[in-house]
Amino acid sequence: MEYRYRTNLKKVYLKDEELHLLNNRIAQSRCKSFSEYARKVLLNPDMNFITIDTSHYQDLIFELRRIGNNINQIARMVNQSHLLTVEQLDNLRLGMSDLITEVEEDFQIKSNRIQDFYGHH
Numbered sequence: 001m002e003y004r005y006r007t008n009l010k011k012v013y014l015k016d017e018e019l020h021l022l023n024n025r026i027a028q029s030r031c032k033s034f035s036e037y038a039r040k041v042l043l044n045p046d047m048n049f050i051t052i053d054t055s056h057y058q059d060l061i062f063e064l065r066r067i068g069n070n071i072n073q074i075a076r077m078v079n080q081s082h083l084l085t086v087e088q089l090d091n092l093r094l095g096m097s098d099l100i101t102e103v104e105e106d107f108q109i110k111s112n113r114i115q116d117f118y119g120h121h
Helices: 016-029 034-043 054-081 086-118
Strands: none
Touching (some): 016 034
């Protein structure tokens, strides 16, 4: 028999529906085996499944970029008419850039949580 680092075996009995659900979860987790998945789930009680619907982030980033384009159009008109100071215009640009950066950082943090739990495959 091959040497095993883990020598204790646990068994579980499942209905067909439960087995199907479990196999789907293992596939979503990208774990290589049931054993790897079971250890991650059973031995890390603080670890929760996180599902992020990225379509909302993509929509938000798209809208933020559209707003940025509008600000640039306003900037061109202001530069031509001299209604705002350069400093005020720079503050508008900086605020928009900060907002986009914050959304992207939030997305990255949540993505990293998923990768930490499911693995980097």
